[in-house]
Amino acid sequence: MSSAIVAEGVSKSFGEVEALKHLELDIPDGSFFVLLGPSGAGKTTTLRVIAGLEKPDTGRVLLNGIDATGANPAERDLAMVFQSYALYPKQTAAQNITSPLRARKLSKADIDTQLKRVAELLHIEELLNRYPAQMSGGQMQRIALGRALVRDPRAFLMDEPLTNLDLKLRVEMRTELTRIHRSLGRTFLYVTNDQVEAMSMADQVAVLRQGTVQQVGKPTEIYDRPANRWVASFVGSPRMNLLQCTANGKIEGEGWSLPNPGFGVQGDHKALFGVRSEDLSLDVRDEAVSLAGKVYAVEPLGDRTLVDVEIGGQRVIIKAPPTASYTIGEQVRAAVDMERVHLFDAESEQAIARR
Amino acid sequence: MATHIQPEGLADKGIAGETVDPPVRRERKFGSGVEILLLTIFMVVMLFPVIWMLETALKETKDIYAVPAKVFSFSPTLDHFQNVFSSDSPVFKGFVNSVIVAGFSTLIATVLGVPAAWAYSRFTLKAKKDQLFFILSTRFMPPVVVVIPVFLMFRDLSLLDTRLGLVLVYAAFNLPFTIWMMKGFIDEVPAEYEEAAMLDGFSRFEAFWRVTMPLLIPGIAATAVFALIFSWNEFVFSIFLITDPDTRTAPSAIAGLIGGTTIDWGLVAASAMTFAVPVLVFAFLVRKHLVAGVTLGAVRR
Numbered sequence: 001m002s003s004a005i006v007a008e009g010v011s012k013s014f015g016e017v018e019a020l021k022h023l024e025l026d027i028p029d030g031s032f033f034v035l036l037g038p039s040g041a042g043k044t045t046t047l048r049v050i051a052g053l054e055k056p057d058t059g060r061v062l063l064n065g066i067d068a069t070g071a072n073p074a075e076r077d078l079a080m081v082f083q084s085y086a087l088y089p090k091q092t093a094a095q096n097i098t099s100p101l102r103a104r105k106l107s108k109a110d111i112d113t114q115l116k117r118v119a120e121l122l123h124i125e126e127l128l129n130r131y132p133a134q135m136s137g138g139q140m141q142r143i144a145l146g147r148a149l150v151r152d153p154r155a156f157l158m159d160e161p162l163t164n165l166d167l168k169l170r171v172e173m174r175t176e177l178t179r180i181h182r183s184l185g186r187t188f189l190y191v192t193n194d195q196v197e198a199m200s201m202a203d204q205v206a207v208l209r210q211g212t213v214q215q216v217g218k219p220t221e222i223y224d225r226p227a228n229r230w231v232a233s234f235v236g237s238p239r240m241n242l243l244q245c246t247a248n249g250k251i252e253g254e255g256w257s258l259p260n261p262g263f264g265v266q267g268d269h270k271a272l273f274g275v276r277s278e279d280l281s282l283d284v285r286d287e288a289v290s291l292a293g294k295v296y297a298v299e300p301l302g303d304r305t306l307v308d309v310e311i312g313g314q315r316v317i318i319k320a321p322p323t324a325s326y327t328i329g330e331q332v333r334a335a336v337d338m339e340r341v342h343l344f345d346a347e348s349e350q351a352i353a354r355r
Numbered sequence: 356m357a358t359h360i361q362p363e364g365l366a367d368k369g370i371a372g373e374t375v376d377p378p379v380r381r382e383r384k385f386g387s388g389v390e391i392l393l394l395t396i397f398m399v400v401m402l403f404p405v406i407w408m409l410e411t412a413l414k415e416t417k418d419i420y421a422v423p424a425k426v427f428s429f430s431p432t433l434d435h436f437q438n439v440f441s442s443d444s445p446v447f448k449g450f451v452n453s454v455i456v457a458g459f460s461t462l463i464a465t466v467l468g469v470p471a472a473w474a475y476s477r478f479t480l481k482a483k484k485d486q487l488f489f490i491l492s493t494r495f496m497p498p499v500v501v502v503i504p505v506f507l508m509f510r511d512l513s514l515l516d517t518r519l520g521l522v523l524v525y526a527a528f529n530l531p532f533t534i535w536m537m538k539g540f541i542d543e544v545p546a547e548y549e550e551a552a553m554l555d556g557f558s559r560f561e562a563f564w565r566v567t568m569p570l571l572i573p574g575i576a577a578t579a580v581f582a583l584i585f586s587w588n589e590f591v592f593s594i595f596l597i598t599d600p601d602t603r604t605a606p607s608a609i610a611g612l613i614g615g616t617t618i619d620w621g622l623v624a625a626s627a628m629t630f631a632v633p634v635l636v637f638a639f640l641v642r643k644h645l646v647a648g649v650t651l652g653a654v655r656r
């Protein structure tokens with residue numbers, strides 16, 4: 001598949017702050033591509049560089065294979081939803097939404113049809129005559145989405161477009177956006193710091209940290225095979241358990257020891273052993289590989305119970321069924337799904353592959 | 356467990372003791388009598404010259420010279436005001452010229468200054484701060500300092516005794532002020548509005564015109580009024596650069612009434628009052644921005 005948007009070695013500094021450091025992105029045509037990262041990672045800056053609002057210090061931006069680094073925003077034919085909405089204060093919701101159509105000098109009738117379509121899609125019919133100052137954050141956010149969805153651009157750039165919606169509406173809009181993406185077949189570049197959004201909507205996820213891409217892949221790849229320690233602990237909730245260990249023929253930590261399931265290490269290797277809470281089980285069969293520890297805390301969450309277990313001075317969180325009942329201080333054994341464990345180099349923090 | 360830092364008894368009385376009768380109010384009641392008295396004295400002292408002038412403008416000529424002065428017991432007349440606007444009045448032309456000069460110089464300063472301010476607000480320029488300081492520093496100079504060089508230049512360009520000359524000088528003097536004040540207003544408007552419009556498919560200028568401009572109208576109005584008042588009141592350039600009674604502006608025309616053997620004080624006073632009215636009206640219109648204008652830009656949209 002060809003690339004809709006490519007960022008080649010893009011760097012951007014604001015004075016002392018290096019917002020983007022040699023950023024590489026390749027966004028396939030027609031994909032739903034999510035840029036996931038914590039606050040300040042450079043997500044907005046990436047979108048602004050791609051949209052042509054910010055000139056990169058070095059590097060190039062390619063749109064459909066053509067160098068667009070010098071092109072002005074209007075020429076790029078991209079629609080963007082701003083994190084701050086950027087609705088025009090002196091225009092009504094309807095005027096805001098139809099602004100791109102008026103820029104293209106569409107006929108009044110065409111504009112009205114498009115407006116109606118978008119208003120229905122986003123459930124904003126009753127807001128159309130209001131000014132931005134008369135709307136709530138979530139309402140403005142939907143108008144901002146409408147201003148993008150009203151036209152058929154080369155690609156949609158969306159900067160955290162659902163953050164201000166209530167949970168019900170957010171879940172609904174998530175499904176809606178995925179559906180819109182399918183029906184339009186356009187490229188979506190979607191920025192979020194919400195991993196649930198990333199996991200549920202994305203074809204591809206790029207995890208961004210401090211202006212560099214840490215890992216690109218399908219959501220399941222990011223989750224199942226994090227490229228380094230940082231991605232491992234950023235993605236997933238509760239975060240991945242990481243235990244200091246020495247890996248060789250065995251993986252040994254303070255007060256525990258497990259067989260090496262095939263990680264390629266030579267000699268005694270200082271490492272971090274990673275296992276997600278759902279890959280640990282307190283329901284132990286005799287032959288299973290397991291860790292012994294003591295219950296430190298129990299956190300019932302309704303659909304599951306998180307059990308905090310202390311193993312050799314370090315704590316791990318284990319996802320248990322909601323019916324599980326443990327008392328604090330109780331001695332337990334946690335079975336480990338050795339197919340789904342991770343090992344990270346203690347120095348470089350990169351994942352160590354299995355042989 | 357929460358720790359209470361508030362003193363005993365305050366905690367239950369809501370924010371800032373809303374439920375208690377505010378003690379401040381009683382103090383104010385006591386003070387207000389004295390306050391009003393002091394303010395009245397202050398007002399009379401401040402307004403006395405103005406009141407005196409207004410009276411002079413309304414008195415018949417013989418009453419003006421009456422000794423002791425007739426403060427209340429004179430019969431008011433509008434003769435002097437009539438003279439101001441009569442066709443052979445020496446000051447009426449001055450008013451017309453003032454309107455023309457102030458109007459055009461303000462127009463030029465605004466048309467040039469607003470886009471310049473926008474550029475200074477939105478773009479990264481080399482040594483932007485230095486440029487802005489330089490622009491502002493031209494305002495530090497008292498007009499008297501530059502009037503001689505301007506006079507010499509205007510003589511060579513034969514702009515002396517022309518309204519065009521004054522329009523240019525006033526526009527030049529108002530431009531830095533317009534740029535600074537408008538930059539303050541434009542800084543307050545997020546650049547993202549224009550950026551969104553550019554992504555909608557508008558050019559940079561269209562984006563400014565359609566999205567930012569409507570938000571700037573009050574700011575432009577306030578700035579223009581300041582420029583108008585400056586041009587209207589300006590005296591030094593006017594008196595030096597124009598001697599022709601046909602093209603001089605009101606301030607020098609009024610000044611021209613004084614001198615000679617007999618002075619028609621009634622006409623002087625009536626002209627001065629007439630001259631002050633537009634300034635009062637405009638100052639009233641922009642009173643909210645008068646203070647803000649000093650802090651340049653700390654103005655809410």
Ligand SMILES: Nc1ncnc2c1ncn2[C@@H]1O[C@H](COP(=O)(O)OP(=O)(O)OP(=O)(O)O)[C@@H](O)[C@H]1O
Pocket residue numbers: 014015017018019037038039040041042043044045046083193
């Ligand atoms: N105009 C600017 N001037 C100075 N620093 C900036 C500017 N824009 C961004 N930065 C800095 O660049 C870094 C990346 O900012 P960016 O807005 O891209 O983050 P983000 O990933 O979008 O964060 P968030 O999730 O909070 O929106 C931050 O450290 C930020 O402070």
Ligand SMILES: [Mg+2]
Pocket residue numbers: 043044045083159
């Ligand atoms: Mg952001």
